[in-house]
Amino acid sequence: MVNLAVLGCGGAGIKFLSEIECNSNIHCIGINDVSGDIRVSRDKAMMVDSIHGAMAFELYPWLENIAAERIVVLAGLGGVIGTSIAKLIGAVLGKKHELYGIFAEPFSFESPERGQRCNEAKHVINTTYRAVIYLPNDPIVKYYPNLSMAESMKIHGVVMRHLIHDFEHMVNHALQFGLRGELGVGIGFGVGRDRIRLAIEDAIDSPWHKGSKRYTLFSGNLEREDIAVVARAYDFEYWDFVRTNEYGEQVKVTILSK
Ligand SMILES: Nc1nc2c(ncn2[C@@H]2O[C@H](COP(=O)(O)OP(=O)(O)OP(=O)(O)O)[C@@H](O)[C@H]2O)c(=O)[nH]1
């Protein structure tokens, strides 16, 4: 059995999934109407609200094949396919599996129906997923004024890639402390003499960091003692460290907040 299944749902979910480093422990599955490993028609997706109990497995038999103990769902909310499938997975698999979600929220300039579909879905998701991170699209325009719209929309995929990469470490530690429900996130990098502090400040500056710093993961080629000295100046509830060479001279900080 694979440890973790990452399900990219709808058009945006498929795009986000293409950013993830899939391997034998991270099983990536795309679910969409036009492309993806599992095809779900719009008509079938629109039926999810009226399907209950065992009926779901008859109408969506692929649900039975999702065997991983832990599941992360990626999607952009507001459309038909991704939003419906994210709700369906919550309702059907949320009790049996450890279910997590990372979702983009539509820009406020998109159609009002998109905003409404997103908000309705959030109610379902918040009651069926163990922990969930929403990444509204609106702030990226202000935060990354030098990027084109197309480029700034890719930031979500990058954030998701880092979260999935850190996921195993984070679930095994943070979520055991009862870190559940709606979480904020900030990811930052720092380089140079002051790299730990710079990485922390960069993460705190993220548009999706909110509330108090519940769980912070430092990654890089550094010493625990060096982090301890800098961390004293911040109100981290709990911080943790992974020694790795994969970021070269840089330090990476991932903060889950609530
Ligand atoms: N950040 C970001 N958001 C995206 C991207 N693509 C789509 N979205 C957002 O996700 C929402 C849902 O879009 P899609 O995923 O294309 O919709 P869908 O689930 O395929 O639904 P339908 O096509 O309507 O059946 C959009 O309203 C956008 O706000 C992307 O590349 N980056």
Ligand SMILES: [Mg+2]
């Ligand atoms: Mg679509």
